[in-house]
Amino acid sequence: MGEVIALPLAGAAALSDVRGQHRALQVTWHERDEVFVVSTWRFGRCVASVRLAPADAAALIGTLAEGLARRS
Structure with a gap:
């Protein structure tokens, strides 16, 4: 398992869940691996x-x- 980094991560998009309850989605670009990580x-x-x-x-x-x- 990779390193876990607490929110917010610089350069990441952190999006709150409309249901609240401390839920969120984070999207980051990882240049070295050339992948987006959606967490x-x-x-x-x-x-x-x-x-x-x-x-x-x-x-x-x-x-x-x-x-x-x-x-719309």
């Missing part, structure tokens, strides 16, 4: 993470954009 946090501790290749991150961005477009 789930609760009470300041990482409880899960997924490493995304750039192409998969682009697919995620596309899905988010499509959802936002439909919302």
Whole structure:
């Protein structure tokens, strides 16, 4: 298991969960490995993470954009 770094991490996007309860999502770019790490946090501790290749991150961005477009 890799090193666990508490929120907030410089250069990361930390997003609060609308449900509250100290839940958050953090997204970071890891240059050395060329992956995005999307991690789930609760009470300041990482409880899960997924490493995304750039192409998969682009697919995620596309899905988010499509959802936002439909919302309007």
